[in-house]
Amino acid sequence: MSSAIKPSRWILKKAARLGVASLSAPKALVPRVIGSEPVFRVLTYHRFGPCHRMPFSLDLKTFERQIRYLAEQKLAASLSDLERYAGGGLHIDRNRVLVTIDDGDPSVFEIALPILRQYGIPAVAFVLPAAVPGFPAMTNAQLRELAANGVAIGSHSVNHRSMARISAHEAAHEAQESRDRLEQALGEPVRAFAYPFGTRSDVSPEAAHAVQSAGYTLAFTSLHGPVRPGVEPLMIPRIKIESGDPDWMFPAICGGSLDLWRIVDTVLPMLQRPQRVVYP
Secondary structure (H helix, E strand, O other): OOOOOOHHHHHHHHHHHHHHHHHHHHHHOOOOOOOOOOOEEEEEEOEEOOOOOOOOEEOHHHHHHHHHHHHHOOOEOOHHHHHHHHOOOOOOOOOEEEEEEEEOOOHHHHHHHHHHHHHOOOEEEEEOOOOEOOEOOOOHHHHHHHHHOOEEEEEOOOOOOOOOOOOHHHHHHHHHHHHHHHHHHHOOOOOEEEOOOOOOOOOOHHHHHHHHHOOOOEEEOOOOOOEOOOOOOOOEOOEEOOOOOOOOHHHHHHHOOOHHHHHHHHHHHHHOOOOOOOOO
16 A cells, blocks of 8 residues: 655655656647647556545545546547557547556546546556555456446556566566456456556566567556657556646646656666665
């Protein structure tokens, strides 16, 4: 389960996101310049509910405002749209956004689904096939109801372990076993995977090979940036949505204001001592 982070770390984290977003906010908040290239961006949520100094938990009202914005601006797209676009089979004339939600917390069903359904917004839930320590799970019936209401189900491994920090055999098991169990529960194919944690230290060519060998066609990291045609389909970047950000940041993020966080993604692992936490 996520828990509140220390006040000093919270302040530093929020200041850093605000600083990076502010650099690109003026451009990100205005309509696309004629001749500039529209792109996809993939947003990452985690859970919904209490959010005091818990960056990866978002309150209901904030999530509703964000989903309403996507609906009003006609920005939302589906997993299939992204796959076609990444492969060069879909042309877009404006920026598009895919909503993804990691970990499979029950709050996805209880809080997020009614809002997504209200506004007709497609999404992807990357889930574990069953609960593991620190990660409660939705029931198979809840997963099937999500799938029936426009939320594609993808795999997030079996045990939420870093795919790049375990053996090739273990990575292959995490990818294949999770897919097999989810497909059995859903009665339909599961073709997308999200690397647990997903930072630069948690993805690798070997991990991507394990995912590809298990039959997935798309895999998502936690490395920031836009998605363009020709992107490596097993290393798709995403942008984390957090609590505690000012309201103007969400439209700015959809327009690219946190694309520069990719620099932080690259530098931060070099500065950290080896360790593992529940969320990156």
